Amino acid sequence: MREILKGNIIDTLALGQLRVREQGYLLLEDGCIRGVCDSVPEDWADAAVHDYGDGLIMQSFADMHLHGPQYPMLGMGMDLPLMDWLDTYTFPVEARFADLDYARRTYRRLASDLITNGTTRVCMFSSLHTDATWILMEELEKAGVTGYVGKVNMDRNGKPGVLQEETEESIRETLRWLDGCHFEHIKPILTPRFTISCTDELMAALGRIARERGLYVQSHLSENDQEIAFTHELHPDTQRYWETYDKFGLWKDHTLMAHCVWSDEVERRAIRDAGVVVVHCADSNTNICSGVCPVKRMLDEGLQVTLGSDIAGGAQLPMYKVIAATIRTSKTRRMLDNWQSDFLTVEEGYYLGTTAGHRYFGAGEGFATGDKLHAIVINDWDFPETAKPLSVQQRFERAIYMTHRHNIVSVWSEGREVVHRD
Amino acid sequence: MREILKGNIIDTLALGQLRVREQGYLLLEDGCIRGVCDSVPEDWADAAVHDYGDGLIMQSFADMHLHGPQYPMLGMGMDLPLMDWLDTYTFPVEARFADLDYARRTYRRLASDLITNGTTRVCMFSSLHTDATWILMEELEKAGVTGYVGKVNMDRNGKPGVLQEETEESIRETLRWLDGCHFEHIKPILTPRFTISCTDELMAALGRIARERGLYVQSHLSENDQEIAFTHELHPDTQRYWETYDKFGLWKDHTLMAHCVWSDEVERRAIRDAGVVVVHCADSNTNICSGVCPVKRMLDEGLQVTLGSDIAGGAQLPMYKVIAATIRTSKTRRMLDNWQSDFLTVEEGYYLGTTAGHRYFGAGEGFATGDKLHAIVINDWDFPETAKPLSVQQRFERAIYMTHRHNIVSVWSEGREVVHRD
Numbered sequence: 001m002r003e004i005l006k007g008n009i010i011d012t013l014a015l016g017q018l019r020v021r022e023q024g025y026l027l028l029e030d031g032c033i034r035g036v037c038d039s040v041p042e043d044w045a046d047a048a049v050h051d052y053g054d055g056l057i058m059q060s061f062a063d064m065h066l067h068g069p070q071y072p073m074l075g076m077g078m079d080l081p082l083m084d085w086l087d088t089y090t091f092p093v094e095a096r097f098a099d100l101d102y103a104r105r106t107y108r109r110l111a112s113d114l115i116t117n118g119t120t121r122v123c124m125f126s127s128l129h130t131d132a133t134w135i136l137m138e139e140l141e142k143a144g145v146t147g148y149v150g151k152v153n154m155d156r157n158g159k160p161g162v163l164q165e166e167t168e169e170s171i172r173e174t175l176r177w178l179d180g181c182h183f184e185h186i187k188p189i190l191t192p193r194f195t196i197s198c199t200d201e202l203m204a205a206l207g208r209i210a211r212e213r214g215l216y217v218q219s220h221l222s223e224n225d226q227e228i229a230f231t232h233e234l235h236p237d238t239q240r241y242w243e244t245y246d247k248f249g250l251w252k253d254h255t256l257m258a259h260c261v262w263s264d265e266v267e268r269r270a271i272r273d274a275g276v277v278v279v280h281c282a283d284s285n286t287n288i289c290s291g292v293c294p295v296k297r298m299l300d301e302g303l304q305v306t307l308g309s310d311i312a313g314g315a316q317l318p319m320y321k322v323i324a325a326t327i328r329t330s331k332t333r334r335m336l337d338n339w340q341s342d343f344l345t346v347e348e349g350y351y352l353g354t355t356a357g358h359r360y361f362g363a364g365e366g367f368a369t370g371d372k373l374h375a376i377v378i379n380d381w382d383f384p385e386t387a388k389p390l391s392v393q394q395r396f397e398r399a400i401y402m403t404h405r406h407n408i409v410s411v412w413s414e415g416r417e418v419v420h421r422d
Numbered sequence: 423m424r425e426i427l428k429g430n431i432i433d434t435l436a437l438g439q440l441r442v443r444e445q446g447y448l449l450l451e452d453g454c455i456r457g458v459c460d461s462v463p464e465d466w467a468d469a470a471v472h473d474y475g476d477g478l479i480m481q482s483f484a485d486m487h488l489h490g491p492q493y494p495m496l497g498m499g500m501d502l503p504l505m506d507w508l509d510t511y512t513f514p515v516e517a518r519f520a521d522l523d524y525a526r527r528t529y530r531r532l533a534s535d536l537i538t539n540g541t542t543r544v545c546m547f548s549s550l551h552t553d554a555t556w557i558l559m560e561e562l563e564k565a566g567v568t569g570y571v572g573k574v575n576m577d578r579n580g581k582p583g584v585l586q587e588e589t590e591e592s593i594r595e596t597l598r599w600l601d602g603c604h605f606e607h608i609k610p611i612l613t614p615r616f617t618i619s620c621t622d623e624l625m626a627a628l629g630r631i632a633r634e635r636g637l638y639v640q641s642h643l644s645e646n647d648q649e650i651a652f653t654h655e656l657h658p659d660t661q662r663y664w665e666t667y668d669k670f671g672l673w674k675d676h677t678l679m680a681h682c683v684w685s686d687e688v689e690r691r692a693i694r695d696a697g698v699v700v701v702h703c704a705d706s707n708t709n710i711c712s713g714v715c716p717v718k719r720m721l722d723e724g725l726q727v728t729l730g731s732d733i734a735g736g737a738q739l740p741m742y743k744v745i746a747a748t749i750r751t752s753k754t755r756r757m758l759d760n761w762q763s764d765f766l767t768v769e770e771g772y773y774l775g776t777t778a779g780h781r782y783f784g785a786g787e788g789f790a791t792g793d794k795l796h797a798i799v800i801n802d803w804d805f806p807e808t809a810k811p812l813s814v815q816q817r818f819e820r821a822i823y824m825t826h827r828h829n830i831v832s833v834w835s836e837g838r839e840v841v842h843r844d
Contacts, residue, residue: 075819075820075822078823079768096809105807106807109806109807286753287753315746315824324737328709335711335713335714343501383496384494384531385524385527385528386495387518387524388518394498397498398496401500402497
């Protein structure tokens with residue numbers, strides 16, 4: 001089936017490079033992009049046209065780090081540092097997901113809020129509950145969200161009796177969970193919460209499972225000074241945090257590491273050389289006072305950097321807000337560096353929140369030919385009247401800062417239009 | 423006329439002190455607060471009751487610094503430092519307000535967006551246009567917004583031929599403007615843009631007018647290093663920026679100074695001793711890389727600090743978002759200070775965005791007896807379901823981070839309900 005999307009097409013092929021096509025055409029065949037052009041090719045004359053008028057056809061967002069079971073505590077408990085915040089707020093809330101009805105309601109809401117805000121790809125932490133994790137995966141898939149979800153592993157330093165597994169149980173449940181995953185667009189990813197939460201025995205088992213089943217891994221790295229110090233106590237034979245994952249075969253290509261706020265030059269090199277992908281979570285780093293990540297430097301050094309909302313350390317689910325927060329945080333970093341480092345531009349923020357994330361899933365740059373379409377359409381008709389007509393590029397900039405959910409009139413995920421507002 | 427507001431009442435009497443009354447009653451007589459209590463007094467049995475159910479009755483917000491004519495450029499031009507940003511974006515946009523039809527449309531929209539987001543008091547910069555300034559005042563008044571608006575004075579370092587006055591013209595137009603102000607709830611305030619924009623002759627004239635007519639003054643102070651250096655060049659006889667206002671009688675009780683990011687100990691003492699009021703604009707300071715204001719230190723030193731959205735250096739009009747940005751910025755300040763300074767709590771942010779501002783207009787602390795009511799009602803029914811029932815105080819915290827305009831179901835300004843959503 002051939003379809004055409006008509007409107008102002010804005011994608012980003014590389015960091016800081018925006019491609020703007022005013023009143024262009026995006027050609028789609030069975031959900032796959034066949035090209036972006038200025039006029040309709042003759043042999044496409046019969047294709048169905050989705051005419052978005054003067055709307056902005058942009059890439060959809062990829063949220064590369066968030067905790068599904070923390071969605072209920074969005075915007076709460078922001079006055080505590082990481083380790084206290086986990087103990088006081090997070091663990092009790094996650095424990096609630098033993099209740100599958102509660103999980104169903106919460107995850108259905110989360111999935112709906114994600115897709116209607118234009119997030120079509122995710123890498124998400126669930127809780128340690130196998131059954132609730134399947135429910136999360138199912139609700140995401142039903143809503144049209146794609147990507148990876150992980151049942152969390154944690155067999156120490158949790159809340160015994162409330163939120164913690166036995167080692168054997170954690171391994172057994174992981175295997176049961178993996179065997180029960182049968183979703184088309186939501187795949188499993190191994191998810192040791194972080195080194196502090198997992199015994200060596202559990203980490204070693206996860207490393208084996210990753211190798212045997214060819215699975216990716218996601219976790220946390222170098223977020224907070226107390227966390228780093230505690231990790232070092234647990235692994236006194238290591239020099240740096242990343243080695244505690246490497247020991248067990250979890251440090252490899254496509255391993256996702258959230259935060260990396262305090263990764264020094266050596267750790268950053270280890271990230272780059274292994275093909276590990278950084279997930280920068282600006283809002284969370286600020287909210288729980290973790291630190292100000294030197295993102296621009298990471299990019300200059302050639303690291304792969306993507307963005308995450310980090311719900312609920314982050315308090316903003318929509319990725320356009322996360323992009324704006326990322327830009328602001330990069331300006332804070334600049335001020336911290338005595339105005340010696342560059343901040344991220346709007347175009348760069350857009351790249352990190354879209355193409356950088358989509359590439360993790362095997363996609364090409366921007367609206368690349370052959371890729372399944374992941375896109376949103378923004379209608380900015382209700383933004384304040386400007387002093388003079390804006391270029392499409394200026395409208396794009398304003399859209400990043402000012403979009404609300406109702407401005408997103410269409411969402412395409414994996415080649416299908418899954419949200420449509422008249 | 424006697425009315426009663428029924429719901430969960432949350433006000434703040436001092437910095438960090440929250441007063442929560444679950445299912446309480448706020449008594450109102452001819453728009454004036456007569457008390458807050460747990461049950462209805464016998465002689466109030468006949469009063470009309472506004473029953474907001476389980477809603478949160480909170481203080482409305484005071485936005486103490488924003489530029490009305492910059493509303494059209496919200497979320498744009500964020501990649502430039504202050505002086506370039508003014509020249510490239512701001513001045514051309516402000517020049518557009520010579521067109522009174524455009525001014526009418528823009529200011530009507532702005533007034534509506536302010537009041538429906540719960541901002542009932544403002545101190546606002548207009549442009550240098552007298553007639554457009556009256557239109558701004560009229561539209562605010564019609565919408566139910568109260569406070570002060572200033573026609574801007576600028577007779578140098580603007581954009582000659584586009585946005586700049588002759589000295590005589592600026593003085594003459596200021597007097598014409600003042601004589602033409604006849605609004606009940608929107609009053610004039612003298613508004614030299616900043617020292618860079620005003621010759622000594624103009625500043626002296628404004629000082630005289632302020633004294634003769636008993637008017638307040640608003641301007642900018644110590645926002646950005648280039649601005650400070652330029653100001654010093656223009657006034658080589660001064661040690662610090664604040665003296666350039668003091669010279670001309672503009673540094674006095676109730677003078678509002680936006681930013682003060684770089685005010686040192688001496689300047690901060692001058693602020694405190696004169697009764698000058700600081701308007702902290704967190705979002706703007708970050709967006710245009712001005713710096714990270716030490717707000718907590720200012721408060722500890724006894725300065726009066728209020729909050730401003732600083733549209734359009736700030737990109738967020740709703741004051742609940744400005745409060746969240748203020749809290750985040752105070753955490754950045756903490757990180758900059760090597761975790762040695764405290765951040766602002768949610769309760770403290772709420773105080774700065776409400777009571778601290780309302781006091782400028784002569785109001786008391788919180789919902790003080792005798793004051794005209796300024797309040798909002800937040801209905802949080804569509805927030806994600808929590809893991810367990812929340813206290814009203816927890817709901818308050820979540821409301822600061824998560825409110826959207828549609829959650830504000832009622833707005834009271836100067837004793838009248840000016841917004842009501844079913």
